[in-house]
Amino acid sequence: MTPPSHNDHMLFQIRCAGCNAPGAPVCTTCRFALVGRLPQPGSHGVQAAVPFTGRARDVILGLKYRNRRQVAAHLAGLVVNRIVANRDHVDIDVVTWAPTSASRRRERGFDQGEAIARNVARQLGLPCRRLIERSARNGPTQTGRPRLERLHGPDFRVRPNLGGLRVLIVDDVVTTGATLASAERALSEAGVESVARYAVAATPVASTAAANRRRPRLELVGPRAAA
Numbered sequence: 001m002t003p004p005s006h007n008d009h010m011l012f013q014i015r016c017a018g019c020n021a022p023g024a025p026v027c028t029t030c031r032f033a034l035v036g037r038l039p040q041p042g043s044h045g046v047q048a049a050v051p052f053t054g055r056a057r058d059v060i061l062g063l064k065y066r067n068r069r070q071v072a073a074h075l076a077g078l079v080v081n082r083i084v085a086n087r088d089h090v091d092i093d094v095v096t097w098a099p100t101s102a103s104r105r106r107e108r109g110f111d112q113g114e115a116i117a118r119n120v121a122r123q124l125g126l127p128c129r130r131l132i133e134r135s136a137r138n139g140p141t142q143t144g145r146p147r148l149e150r151l152h153g154p155d156f157r158v159r160p161n162l163g164g165l166r167v168l169i170v171d172d173v174v175t176t177g178a179t180l181a182s183a184e185r186a187l188s189e190a191g192v193e194s195v196a197r198y199a200v201a202a203t204p205v206a207s208t209a210a211a212n213r214r215r216p217r218l219e220l221v222g223p224r225a226a227a
């Protein structure tokens with residue numbers, strides 16, 4: 001462990017976002033781990049570059065606090081590779097992102113989705129525009145909101161007059177796909193011609209399904225289950 005007195009020095013030292021090794025924003029080992037395998041296509045209609053596990057998970061979480069710019073560029077490169085492999089890049093006019101909540105943005109100091117989207121756009125030579133805003137909360141209470149958002153996605157509103165645009169929407173991690181699905185609905189209502197949905201990483205479908213299966217089973221445990 002590095003003693004706390006070395007913190008000032010560490011500010012000027014580049015370390016791997018995935019494993020903390022000094023020398024590069026994403027070290028060679030983590031780079032190889034990131035291109036190792038493709039995630040299973042999810043049922044949520046989002047194309048992801050890597051599964052949200054292992055080194056990929058570490059690097060994406062590392063984006064929050066370490067070498068932000070270089071790590072975002074590297075992760076965006078993985079998304080671009082996937083887009084080009086799918087030949088989707090020829091059918092896109094503009095790149096955008098689904099903005100994170102104001103509280104999360106405050107907490108992190110930036111919007112990860114925006115950072116990835118801007119880098120994807122730059123690498124593809126396409127414009128990146130803020131097309132989507134979170135709707136103001138006008139419900140009676142914030143309680144239960146996170147759960148509702150997980151199920152249905154947040155409420156978005158989009159800029160008017162998007163008719164005919166072919167939009168690429170990019171996110172960092174997709175779990176249920178609810179956020180991007182909600183964003184796509186808002187874009188479609190504004191008249192966009194098509195929406196391609198991509199993410200750096202997807203939570204593996206198998207583990208999500210397993211987690212969902214575990215929940216109801218717990219309710220059967222206990223004396224009443226036998227009755």
Ligand SMILES: [Zn+2]
Pocket residue numbers: 016017018019020021026027028029030031
């Ligand atoms: Zn590393």
